[in-house]
Amino acid sequence: MQKLKIIPLSLTLALAAAAPARAETGQAEWAQRYDADARLTVARSTTPILSEATVAATEAAIERYRQIVDGGGWPMVPNQQLRLGSNSAAVSALRRRLIVSGDIGHETGTSPIFDSYVEAAVRRFQARHGVIETGVVNQQTLNALNVPADTRLRQLETNLVRLRTFSHDLGNRYVTANIPAAQVETVENGQVVTHHIAGVGKIDRQSPVMQTKAYQVNFNPFWTVPASVIRKDLIPKMQADPNYLHDNHIRVYDKEGQELQPEQINWRSLDAMNYKFRQDIGGDFNSLGVVRIDIANPYGVYMHDTPAKGVFGDDFRFVSSGCIRLQNVRDYVAFLLRETPGWDRDAIDRAIASGERIDVKITPAVPVYWVYVTAWGTPDGITQFREDIYQRDGLNAPRLADTPDYTQTGATQQAAAPQAGAHSVRQPLLPRDDQ
Structure with a gap:
């Protein structure tokens, strides 16, 4: 009987890597899933976006991007959907693009195969640009990849001015809502305490930039x-x-x-x-959800819960008429009421469970900053970019939302469209600025 030959696993992987791919489909015959470099992940920063540390990190990012621009920028990636296992010249272009921006190491080469290292690099790129981390190069990711390096440099320079304006004397405890990122963070003692995904104003009903204070919480509010x-x-x-x-x-x-x-x-x-x-009051149907936070301002806007939680899973969260909807609103309210006697987390949960309208004055009132920041650096060397959704950077860069994401379903695209009255007949009405 002939003896079976045992081929080492390392040799098996090497042979697989050398095997031909299906040229007619542009898809490799196998899905490569080697361990990707852990350095490609983007950790959630605990550094407040409004801080001297962010200013210094953004200044460092500007120097890096000046070097990229001086070196000729990065190549354009062909308009082609790419994913794990894809095999085409577009993948080589993608690798070169990601190498220049530091999302993947140059030692990984420019192979035409989309392996797990490229997938991890794409996820990193998506995390830096506020795109859901799928690892798939869809249309929204392509649009962000193909923004020229000099545009990104000017975007950083523009936002550095904004960041410097808010880098001093913000208070020991405060809230920042970054409108282009559709995110809210609470800050205490110079560290971010909680992060909240948000829904903010539509392009034609913009959330205002302002400095104000949160002064009251309304549990189970009427609308x-x-x-x-x-x-x-x-x-x-x-x-x-x-x-x-x-x-x-x-x-x-x-x-x-x-x-x-x-x-x-x-x-x-x-x-x-x-x-x-x-x-009527009711968290599962009332447009304000179970809580509303009053903030002093002349625009008639505020922050609130929502029964439509699905928006927090979308890339495009510019869906309100100026107010800001908050994910994990109970954690946010717990931060606001932390120094208000008698209002710990258990008391908050009991108030919501009661179903009764309860108004609580925040003591002391908490500073709230609604800002417009589309580019910034973090102390760990990551550079973040967001779409200039309200076109305030003055760079005339193409809006990512102008081109539909061809990986979305029709229902998802409809939900993301910034149009008034686009809700289904059974869906609750949404709060607007003028109430």
Whole structure:
């Protein structure tokens, strides 16, 4: 009987790496999954974005990007979807692009095969640019890859001025909402305490840049529907579905405070503009969720919970009319009320569970900064970029949202579209600036 030859695992992998790929499909015959370099991961920073440390890190990032620009920048990546196992010249271009920006080491070479090292580098790049870390080069990732190096340099220089403005005397405890990143962080003693993904203002209903204070928390708040929502959203929804008000727990009142039934209103006219509409308390259907945070400002905006938690899993979170919706809002409220006597986390949970409207004054009021920062460095050498969604950098860079992500489903694209009245008939109305 012939003896079976045992081939070492290392030799097996080497033979596999040398095997031909399917040229007709551009896809390798196997999915390579070697251990990727741990240095390619991007850790969540504990350094506040508004700090002297961030200013210094951004200055260092500017020097690095000046060297990149002086060296000729980086190559463009062909407009082609790439993923683990892809085999094409576009992968070689992708590798060269990632090498220049430091997302992958030059020692990995320019092979045309998309292996796990490239996948890890793509995830790192996506993390630095606020894109969901799929490891797949989709259209949104391609758009970010192909922003020229000199544009990124000018973006850093522009934002350095903004960062310097907010690098001193912010207070021992404060909140920062970075609008382009659609993220909120709480800060105490110079360290980030909590991070919160957020939903912020649409392109045509922008969240304002401001310095203010959070002064009150409303548990289980009512939401009074403003006139513009009645006209633009409520009337069309009732025309499409006469049960809309009932399904969304919205009541109708006349000027004397008497409750009416929806069928008493002529929904084919503007008759509804003469009445007051109020949504009942309830975290799973009320547009404000279970809590609203009042902040002093002339714009009529605030921060709040939302029953539509799915937005926090999207790349595109520019969905509100200026207010900011918060993920993990209970942790955020616990930070705000930490120095308010009698309001620990258990008390917060009990207040929400009661279902009753409870207003709590924040003592002392907590400074809140809504800022617009699209590029910054971190002390660990990572350089972060976000889309200039409101076009305030003055660089005329293409908006990433202009090109649909061809990996999304139609439903996801519709949910991400910044259009008024784009919600399904059964979905709750969303708060707007003018309420």
